[in-house]
Amino acid sequence: xxxxxxxxxxSSADPRTESVPFSHLSLELGHLYMxxxxxxxxxxxxxxxxxxxxxxxxRAGLGPLPPGRRPxxxxxxLIDDYFSRLxxxxxxxxxxLAAAAEAGLTIDYLARESGCAGPAPGPGGSDHxxxxxxxESVLHRLVESPPPGSNGFRPPVGxxxxxxxxxxxxxxxxxxxxxxxxxxxxxxxxxxxxxxVFLDVELWNGPExxxxxxxxxxxxxxxxxxxxxxxxxxAAVLTPTRWQGAEFPAExxxxxxxxxLNPAATPFTAYVTCSVLPTRFLPVEHxxxxxxxxxxxxxxxxxxxxxxxxxxxxxxxxxxxxxTSYVFPPGL
Amino acid sequence: xxxxxTTDGPALICGEVRTCLLPTRRAVDERTAVLLLRLRADEPVxxxxxxxxxxxxxxxxxxxxxxxxxxxxxxVRAVGTVAAHxxxxxxxxxxxxxxxxxxxxxPDRRRPWGYYLVRPGSLVPxxxxxxxxxxxxxxxxxxxxxxxxxSIAESLLARISRRHDLLDHDAPLTTTxxxxxxxxxxxxxxxxxxxxxxELGSGRRIVELRLPRGTTPVAAATLCEDLxxxxxxxxxxxxxxxxxPPGSENQAAAMKVLRPLVDHxxxxxxxxxxxxxxxxxxxxxxxxxxxxxxxxxxxxxxIRDQLALQNLVRGEVPALS
Numbered sequence: 151x152x153x154x155x156x157x158x159x160x161s162s163a164d165p166r167t168e169s170v171p172f173s174h175l176s177l178e179l180g181h182l183y184m185x186x187x188x189x190x191x192x193x194x195x196x197x198x199x200x201x202x203x204x205x206x207x208x209r210a211g212l213g214p215l216p217p218g219r220r221p222x223x224x225x226x227x228l229i230d231d232y233f234s235r236l237x238x239x240x241x242x243x244x245x246x247l248a249a250a251a252e253a254g255l256t257i258d259y260l261a262r263e264s265g266c267a268g269p270a271p272g273p274g275g276s277d278h279x280x281x282x283x284x285x286e287s288v289l290h291r292l293v294e295s296p297p298p299g300s301n302g303f304r305p306p307v308g309x310x311x312x313x314x315x316x317x318x319x320x321x322x323x324x325x326x327x328x329x330x331x332x333x334x335x336x337x338x339x340x341x342x343x344x345x346x347v348f349l350d351v352e353l354w355n356g357p358e359x360x361x362x363x364x365x366x367x368x369x370x371x372x373x374x375x376x377x378x379x380x381x382x383x384x385a386a387v388l389t390p391t392r393w394q395g396a397e398f399p400a401e402x403x404x405x406x407x408x409x410x411l412n413p414a415a416t417p418f419t420a421y422v423t424c425s426v427l428p429t430r431f432l433p434v435e436h437x438x439x440x441x442x443x444x445x446x447x448x449x450x451x452x453x454x455x456x457x458x459x460x461x462x463x464x465x466x467x468x469x470x471x472x473x474t475s476y477v478f479p480p481g482l
Numbered sequence: 483x484x485x486x487x488t489t490d491g492p493a494l495i496c497g498e499v500r501t502c503l504l505p506t507r508r509a510v511d512e513r514t515a516v517l518l519l520r521l522r523a524d525e526p527v528x529x530x531x532x533x534x535x536x537x538x539x540x541x542x543x544x545x546x547x548x549x550x551x552x553x554x555x556x557x558v559r560a561v562g563t564v565a566a567h568x569x570x571x572x573x574x575x576x577x578x579x580x581x582x583x584x585x586x587x588x589p590d591r592r593r594p595w596g597y598y599l600v601r602p603g604s605l606v607p608x609x610x611x612x613x614x615x616x617x618x619x620x621x622x623x624x625x626x627x628x629x630x631x632x633s634i635a636e637s638l639l640a641r642i643s644r645r646h647d648l649l650d651h652d653a654p655l656t657t658t659x660x661x662x663x664x665x666x667x668x669x670x671x672x673x674x675x676x677x678x679x680x681e682l683g684s685g686r687r688i689v690e691l692r693l694p695r696g697t698t699p700v701a702a703a704t705l706c707e708d709l710x711x712x713x714x715x716x717x718x719x720x721x722x723x724x725x726x727p728p729g730s731e732n733q734a735a736a737m738k739v740l741r742p743l744v745d746h747x748x749x750x751x752x753x754x755x756x757x758x759x760x761x762x763x764x765x766x767x768x769x770x771x772x773x774x775x776x777x778x779x780x781x782x783x784x785i786r787d788q789l790a791l792q793n794l795v796r797g798e799v800p801a802l803s
Contacts, residue, residue, distance in 0.1 A: 163530040163538075287524035293543040293563060295595035301548035302564060302580070303630035341594055382524045443595050446543050446563075446602060448525070469596030 167450035168386045173222035174215070174464055176376040176420035177208055179255055180482065181228055181427055184236040187246070194249035200482040201426045202253045208424045208477065216463035222416035226259040228372055231402040232267055233365070239398040239405055247411070258415035259390055265407020266371040266388075267363050282382035284371045285363050289353065293446045297340050314350045315440045316340045351437040366437035370445070373438060373474050375408075378419030378455060379447045390418045421459045421466045422473045428482040435476055442471040485696035486583070487668025492604065494613050495666040495699045496620050497581025499710040500635045502659040503718075506649045509573035509746065512537065518642055518649075519568055534752045535572045541565040543602055544580075544634050547592065550607070551628045553618035558607055560584065561592050564631055565603030565699075566638045569707060572750055575714065576642065577707050580634035583699045586611050603699060605629075617665045621688045632661060655742040657718045658685050662710040666691040666702040677764035679709070687713060694760050701758045708765070712753055712774055719743055719781050733792055740785050748785065751778050 180201050186193055205225075212221050227250075229242070243260065250257050268283030297317040309318070316339040339346035354361040374380050380387050391406035394413060399405060408418060427435065447470055459466045466473055484491030504510065510518065512529060519527045519539035528538040543563040550558045566580040581603065588606035598606065624630060643649065669675060669692040678690040689709060693702060722739050753775060754765050768774050 158532065160530050160532065162526075163528045165526050165528065283523065287522070290522040290524070293545050293599060296545035296547040296561075298547045298592075299627070300546050301628060301630050302544055302546050303633040341592075380524075383526045444599070446599050449602060452600060468600050469594060470600075471594075471596050 165384050167381055167384045167448065167454070169454050169458075170378045170386045170389070170419045171417035172378060172455070172458060173224045173416040173418075173420040174422070175208065175212055175221070175223045176418070176423045177205060177223055177225045178376075178423065178425035178427070179205065179225050179227050179250065179257060181425075181431060182230070184230055184234045187242055188236055191245050191249060194246060195252055197482065198250050198253035198255055200479055202255060204426045204477045204479050205255060208426070211424075219462065219464075222420075224258045224416045224418055224420060225256060226261060226376065226418065227257045228261045228263055230263045232263040232363070232368060235402055238400045239402055240400055243398045256412055256415075258410065258412040259418045260393075260409045260411055261372070261375075261388070262402060262405060262407050263368055263372070264402065266368045266375065269403075282385075282387040284375065284380055284382075284387055285368060287380065287382065287387075288367075288371050288374060288445060291446050291448075292441070292444050295340055295444050297338070311354050312350055312352055313441060313444060314348065315443075316342070316346060316348050318350065349436060349440050351440055353441075364437075366434050367441060369434055370438045370441040373423060373442060374445065374447070374470075376418070376420060376423045377470065377473055379451050379470065381448055381451055421455065421464060422475065424475045424477065426477045426479065426482075429478045429480075432478060439471050439474070442474065443469075445470065485698050486666060486693055486702070487695040487697075491585075491696070492583030492699065493586035493611060493667070494617060495581065495583045495697075495702045496617075496631070497579055497664055497703055497706060498631045498635050499577055499579045499662045499664070499703075499706050500632075500639050500659060501575065501577045501662070501710045501714040502639065503653050503655070503657045503746075504570065504574055504576045504649065505643055505651045505653050507652045507654055510570070510648070511573060514648055515570045515573050518645055519570060521568075521641075530756065533755050534750075536756065537570045537573075539568045541567045541603065542638070543599075545595070545598070546605065546629060549628050550584075550605070550611075550616050551619035551622070551625060552612060552615040553622065554612070554615045556612055556615055558609075558612060558616065560588075560605040560607045560611075560629070562598045562605040563602055564605065564629075564634050566634050567703075568638055568642055571711060574746055575711060575750060576639065577711060578635045578638040578642070579703050579707055580631040580638070581699060581703045582631070584611050584616070586613065613667060617667060617690065620665055621663060621690060632663070635661075654746055655722070657714075658721065660685040660687060660710065660714045660717060662687040662689060662706060662713065664689040664691060664702075664706045666693045666697065668695045668697075669693060671695070675761055675763045676767065677709070679713075679768060681713075685717070691764065697758070697761065701761060704756060704758070705761045705764070708754060708757055709768070712751070712778075715747060715750055716774060716777055716781075719747060719778075719785075723781055723784065728788075733795070736788060737792065740788055743785055744789070748782055751775070751782070 180197055267285045319337045320335050337348040339348050351366055352364050353367045354363045356362045375388050388408050390408040390410040393409040486492055515537040516527045519537050521539045521542050525540035530536045543565055545563055547561045550560050552558055564580050564582045568578040570576055582605045584605045587610050590609055675693050680688045727735055
């Protein structure tokens with residue numbers, strides 16, 4: 151903007167985007183409802199025994215890296231403390247870690263699902279970084295995929311709190327006099343191949359100032375966090391806090407949103423993610439992909455990942471949703 | 483983002499700027515400006531204090547999949563996002579711009595949406611983009627069912643104006659909103675940047691730009707916002723002075739018109755405040771002909787003369803009686 155020699159800059163006019171470290175792969179070692187934990191240690195052991203072979207497969211599936219590069223894989227586990235809290239961290243976490251260890255697995259990072267929603271209102275979250283509200287940020291970053299014919303004057307018809315992968319069935323007229331045609335029109339998937347698989351995802355419910363985020367929406371935030379693509383006014387969000395040896399507290403809100411349990415772990419955020427999940431989460435993850443496909447990630451964050459991954463010979467797919475993958479093993 | 487006319491950059495950048503007086507009695511301070519323009523919680527409003535106060539919202543995107551206007555009537559479908567942002571000058575004049583850039587060619591069918599979201603503010607043609615025809619079609623005007631960037635800019639203005647908690651909707655003077663529709667295509671090597679500025683009346687303006695290769699869409703939008711702001715100032719003040727009774731005839735009526743101009747608009751003239759230096763030739767050309775600053779200075783001087791005269795007259799009256 152200036153000529154050679156003289157430079158005048160204003161930091162508030164030219165903000166910066168913090169960079170984060172990256173592993174090659176972020177591997178999620180399953181997900182359980184609170185009720186599953188209530189079933190006891192045997193249930194947890196069965197879970198991790200079922201996950202184990204697919205962890206090996208995911209490692210092998212990373213593909214050849216340039217010579218001299220060691221694969222950096224970090225593992226993580228997301229605890230659902232958002233929808234129900236049947237047990238305290240002190241009761242729940244130690245058996246979880248023990249069951250994983252028994253299967254020969256290490257949980258490098260442990261995250262709380264409510265961390266993806268943002269801090270609970272009221273005191274707490276003393277660290278500025280913990281005050282970010284990732285779910286709300288992602289909500290404001292949704293750019294709906296336009297069905298053909300969307301020209302700006304007629305933007306995609308949004309329904310508050312819902313997101314689709316296409317065009318909804320036009321609403322039926324209720325007046326009998328006007329309803330003489332009464333022909334039902336089907337919904338359609340915008341990127342259908344021949345036939346539609348139309349999906350309408352509920353992102354949240356409840357009053358706007360006290361929303362309850364849906365599981366699918368928080369899972370989308372979780373993917374973006376693992377991919378290192380979220381920022382709050384340029385600062386990284388949900389950065390891991392080291393947690394060594396200390397007793398786990400009796401309150402979930404007393405735990406940071408992301409804990410680093412293994413001091414030797416490679417970075418939490420990664421170029422690509424793989425989640426080993428029970429098949430019952432398939433519909434949720436379908437919804438996650440519909441959401442991720444419509445999130446506009448900050449350009450500078452995307453740029454940082456692209457530059458770094460290309461620099462080390464591990465280029466990532468351009469589309470964010472293509473950086474996520476899943477394993478749905480039998481019997482999990 | 484790659485610049486205009488570069489190998490992987492856009493072949494064409496188009497947009498529309500809407501300019502209006504912020505609907506509030508007093509100019510807002512920087513804190514309020516930031517609240518008004520905070521379109522997203524996780525991205526800051528950019529504020530700048532030199533050489534004047536300016537606040538700029540983050541870009542918001544609107545997905546579109548529709549036909550582009552063409553002069554020849556050729557059917558050109560484009561898919562992608564139109565970017566829009568709003569700016570506030572000295573807490574007094576609100577502008578919103580919707581703009582997009584378009585590459586010369588695109589895939590021959592619509593791709594998954596993620597492909598477009600990593601190209602924010604880019605409308606990718608399905609097939610080849612007839613640049614000349616789209617430029618002409620875009621500037622000529624709007625047709626139903628074709629791309630409508632004006633609506634996107636307008637809805638952003640409406641979204642900001644709806645903040646009744648921050649705005650009292652009691653403007654100190656009536657003004658006409660203007661819309662400035664623009665296109666930018668790459669200038670040939672060695673050709674200086676240029677602009678063809680057309681006033682269509684009733685607040686509508688079109689500007690056809692030829693800009694240096696490598697110009698970013700944001701820089702092009704900044705130039706057009708700068709042109710739109712100053713054109714709006716000239717239009718607004720010019721309209722107020724048009725047919726103004728001389729102060730000597732009707733002092734009160736003249737004061738009623740002149741005072742808000744002094745209070746709210748006269749200090750806003752600041753051409754090329756944040757302009758990329760490479761883009762100053764069009765401005766300089768407009769300064770020579772028709773002479774934007776020349777007209778402004780004349781009008782400002784006329785206002786000051788009128789006020790000075792009234793002061794003199796007021797001083798004389800008691801002496802005469």
